[in-house]
Amino acid sequence: MTKEEYRNWISEYLDIGKEVLYLTQEDVRKIPLSPSEVLELTEKALIAYSAKKTDMPAKIGIHPLPETFFHAMPAYVPEAYAAGIKWGSCYPENKKRYGYSQANGLILFNDHLSGVPLSILDCIYVTEIRTAAVSYASAKVLADSNATTFGMIGCGVEGRQHVKNISDVLPKLEKIIIYDIWEEAADRLIQDFQPEIQAKIIKAKSFEEIAKSSEVLTSATVITEKPEPKIKDEWIGAGQTLLLCDCHSLYEDKTIKRADKYLVDSIEQHQLLQGYGYYPDGLPAIYAETGEVVGGTKKGRESGDELIVCNNVGMAVEDMFVVRSLFDRALETGIGRKLPL
Numbered sequence: 253m254t255k256e257e258y259r260n261w262i263s264e265y266l267d268i269g270k271e272v273l274y275l276t277q278e279d280v281r282k283i284p285l286s287p288s289e290v291l292e293l294t295e296k297a298l299i300a301y302s303a304k305k306t307d308m309p310a311k312i313g314i315h316p317l318p319e320t321f322f323h324a325m326p327a328y329v330p331e332a333y334a335a336g337i338k339w340g341s342c343y344p345e346n347k348k349r350y351g352y353s354q355a356n357g358l359i360l361f362n363d364h365l366s367g368v369p370l371s372i373l374d375c376i377y378v379t380e381i382r383t384a385a386v387s388y389a390s391a392k393v394l395a396d397s398n399a400t401t402f403g404m405i406g407c408g409v410e411g412r413q414h415v416k417n418i419s420d421v422l423p424k425l426e427k428i429i430i431y432d433i434w435e436e437a438a439d440r441l442i443q444d445f446q447p448e449i450q451a452k453i454i455k456a457k458s459f460e461e462i463a464k465s466s467e468v469l470t471s472a473t474v475i476t477e478k479p480e481p482k483i484k485d486e487w488i489g490a491g492q493t494l495l496l497c498d499c500h501s502l503y504e505d506k507t508i509k510r511a512d513k514y515l516v517d518s519i520e521q522h523q524l525l526q527g528y529g530y531y532p533d534g535l536p537a538i539y540a541e542t543g544e545v546v547g548g549t550k551k552g553r554e555s556g557d558e559l560i561v562c563n564n565v566g567m568a569v570e571d572m573f574v575v576r577s578l579f580d581r582a583l584e585t586g587i588g589r590k591l592p593l
């Protein structure tokens with residue numbers, strides 16, 4: 253489909269320039285998009301970004317309270333005819349203070365030919381599925397495909413989504429080890445997902461237990477401006493794959509710096525975060541961007557004893573690829589409300 257054909261297709265459902273499709277979080281969750289489709293879209297996003305085939309400035313932010321941020325995340329993805337912006341916030345104390353989730357925000361999806369808005373949608377579910385998919389894509393190329401153990405630190409929105417489909421990319425998993433400082437979150441995860449998951453989900457009693465027993469170890473807890481290491485360097489060994497959704501927050505600087513390969517999703521974005529003070533001890537030498545390895549222009553895991561750290565902070569191009577598909581399906585299936593502009 254050409255750009256113009258795509259625009260004509262949209263206008264069969266929506267009066268472009270006069271109305272927008274408004275999608276609540278509940279609406280977005282109802283839109284049919286399978287986990288394998290989300291993974292494929294996310295892989296395309298990582299590859300397109302690292303091949304410099306997208307227009308995505310590093311996300312800029314504001315920081316109203318200590319340890320909080322809003323990020324403005326615009327992107328244009330030519331191959332998906334997708335342009336838009338996510339305005340997302342992260343307030344780690346939200347649940348305790350107000351009962352809201354930690355991450356919130358909206359996405360504005362635009363017609364890239366005229367610039368007018370096409371859709372306004374809640375960003376929570378989009379962020380949830382694409383963040384887990386980035387970890388899946390990373391695990392596919394960086395972890396030992398025979399891994400039998402996967403660890404998840406943080407059993408909130410992101411942690412739950414990670415556990416849900418990790419066995420699709422690590423099919424030999426026998427144990428999924430989970431840990432959360434709020435034990436109820438771990439209990440709820442087991443209760444909700446164990447019936448559908450073949451690998452045994454086990455609650456770790458400590459950081460030490462989960463760190464020592466997980467070949468692939470992922471974390472999605474809170475991003476602190478300065479790392480607050482909870483995982484001792486001596487607990488991490490050769491052959492492990494550490495996938496970080498929460499920057500270096502939980503690890504000692506020496507662990508990150510002794511990795512055989514250290515990857516980030518966007519070099520530009522991490523340099524900007526460093527400028528904000530997020531990596532007070534500096535970033536390690538970067539081996540590659542995640543998308544280079546996913547796309548095959550750089551090698552992933554080359555031996556069983558490499559320690560690999562992959563720090564994916566999230567990119568707007570991932571949101572835009574997924575949003576384009578969600579928007580199309582919402583139009584086709586009649587989900588959402590049309591609001592006048």
Ligand SMILES: NC(=O)c1ccc[n+]([C@@H]2O[C@H](COP(=O)([O-])OP(=O)(O)OC[C@H]3O[C@@H](n4cnc5c(N)ncnc54)[C@H](O)[C@@H]3O)[C@@H](O)[C@H]2O)c1
Nearest residue numbers: 354406408409410432433434437472473474475564565566
């Ligand atoms: N990289 C990305 O693309 C991306 C996208 C979305 C969210 N995130 C980050 O992922 C993290 C989790 O987000 P979420 O929406 O799942 O939040 P959430 O609040 O739903 O879940 C976080 C969980 O971590 C637990 N936790 C907090 N500190 C912990 C610690 N020190 N050790 C163990 N558990 C701890 C909390 O009890 C909670 O259950 C945040 O830091 C967020 O900024 C990253």
